[in-house]
Amino acid sequence: MPRSSSDPQLFHLHLVSDSTGETLEAMTKAALVQFENVRAEKHLWPMVRTPRQMKKIMEFIEERPGLVMYTLVNEDIRRELTLSCSQLEIPHVSVLDPVISSLAEYLGVRSRGLPGRQHEMDAHYFDRIDALHFTMAHDDGQLPHEMGQADVILVGVSRTSKTPTSIYLANKGLKTANIPFVPGTPLPKELEGPLDALVVGLTASPDRLVDIRTNRLRSIRQSSTTTYVQMESVREEVQACRRLCTERNWPVIDVTRRSIEETAAAILKYYGAREAKKAHAAD
Numbered sequence: 001m002p003r004s005s006s007d008p009q010l011f012h013l014h015l016v017s018d019s020t021g022e023t024l025e026a027m028t029k030a031a032l033v034q035f036e037n038v039r040a041e042k043h044l045w046p047m048v049r050t051p052r053q054m055k056k057i058m059e060f061i062e063e064r065p066g067l068v069m070y071t072l073v074n075e076d077i078r079r080e081l082t083l084s085c086s087q088l089e090i091p092h093v094s095v096l097d098p099v100i101s102s103l104a105e106y107l108g109v110r111s112r113g114l115p116g117r118q119h120e121m122d123a124h125y126f127d128r129i130d131a132l133h134f135t136m137a138h139d140d141g142q143l144p145h146e147m148g149q150a151d152v153i154l155v156g157v158s159r160t161s162k163t164p165t166s167i168y169l170a171n172k173g174l175k176t177a178n179i180p181f182v183p184g185t186p187l188p189k190e191l192e193g194p195l196d197a198l199v200v201g202l203t204a205s206p207d208r209l210v211d212i213r214t215n216r217l218r219s220i221r222q223s224s225t226t227t228y229v230q231m232e233s234v235r236e237e238v239q240a241c242r243r244l245c246t247e248r249n250w251p252v253i254d255v256t257r258r259s260i261e262e263t264a265a266a267i268l269k270y271y272g273a274r275e276a277k278k279a280h281a282a283d
Helices: 022-032 051-063 075-088 097-107 123-137 144-149 162-171 206-219 231-247 260-282
Strands: 009-017 038-045 067-071 092-094 152-156 176-180 198-203 252-254
Touching: 009 022, 009 051, 022 038, 022 067, 038 051, 038 162, 038 260, 051 075, 051 162, 051 206, 067 075, 075 092, 123 162, 123 176, 144 176, 152 162, 152 231, 152 260, 162 176, 162 260, 198 231, 198 260, 206 231, 231 252, 252 260
Parallel strands: 009 038, 009 067, 067 092, 152 176, 152 198, 198 252
Antiparallel strands: none
């Protein structure tokens, strides 16, 4: 049934690319303006270069199903995406395939299948590549001894979109590490001393977390009777995370009603204010 003009249709749009994703963003922006009363909550997944990365992204897409549009030339990564989307009955479209196929047929040659060839290798490009490599290597608490190299560190309870938010920030050129907050498990000792990085806490409402975690456990056929999804335990977990952030003077963002882009925008605002303050102090 069509939505009324006062009730715009909102849907999740996932853009998956083995490069920066700029081509996908430009194409979808041009296409979306042709539809009235439609609003897309866009999730950009750039620099996807391994099937392992693709699997993690698919976990997020499974929780927020919507149209998946992609530009991927690596067959292993494409296979991971297309098989997962087909199993989950999620529509997926390779936006460059028709163009490449038409050119190949017209020219009588095969395409080279090289990712990201449409982008100039400028300094900003390499900054983003460096940030993305750092971010993927420091996902989920990995390599804590290198946290001093980070621009941003996210500390959050489970299922607060730490990984996709980190990747989004990396695409903006910020080296981002993320650390899971687990009650009873100490955080890396590197977080106890002074850091140049901006540390931000991520939480969500217990109701929302229980819902997401329960669905996640069901999707992997695990028991949903653990404290991981018990309301009282989750509530205490969120409160403990907030207390820690308050004690250490870290800003906290509640992601319950925020998209990844909105969460990242808030973090970028904190980061910009912090850098401006440092610059002013230096003067």
